[in-house]
Every structure is written in structure tokens, then in C-alpha cells.
Amino acid sequence: MRFEFTAPLWEWSARAEWFFVTVPDEASADIREIPRPPRGFGSVRVSVRVGGSSWTTSIFPDSTVGCYVLPIKKAVRVAEGLAEGGEVAVSLTVLDL
Incomplete structure (x- = not known):
């Protein structure tokens, strides 16, 4: 399942130098509904592309x-x-399917 969206970059106030983008409401709701094994902190493994950069990480x-x-x-x-x-501009693919 893949999602594409644009969102502002923000710094986490509890920890300097940690930056995030928020996955939009509708995409977050769709991701929550995907059946998958439980992971720590409710995280979901994803593959991400931003511009020419791609990597795997987790969303929380x-x-x-x-x-x-x-x-x-x-x-x-x-x-x-x-x-x-x-x-x-983010292209995000859910890996936990």
C-alpha cells in the first residue's frame, strides 16, 4: 500500500535535532486499518522516498x-x-502487510 503526500517538516520539541513530517489524517486512518503483527510503540515499517533519497524506517x-x-x-x-x-513531498510504502 503506497501513499503520496506533502507535509511540513517540524522539529520535535522534546528532542532537538529530531525532525518529522505528519502523515495526513486519511492516510493515517488507512494505515491503522491494515492487519499486521504488533510492533513496539505501535510502529509500522515503511519504505520512503523524498526527492532523490530513499530509505526504510518506521512511522509512529x-x-x-x-x-x-x-x-x-x-x-x-x-x-x-x-x-x-x-x-x-513524500512517497511512503507500508512494508508490514
């Missing part, structure tokens, strides 16, 4: 916004010229 549920959040590692932020508050 964020109870404060009711959606999943996608961590964007520093190497990707640097390679793609991403800055806090900027829009990030």
Missing part, C-alpha cells in the same frame, strides 16, 4: 495529533535541502 502513532509521524533523518534533510517548516 502520535496521540497528540491522532496521526502517524515519519522521522526524516539528517542525511536526507541535508541531501534534499530540507528546512524546518518547509514542505516535503
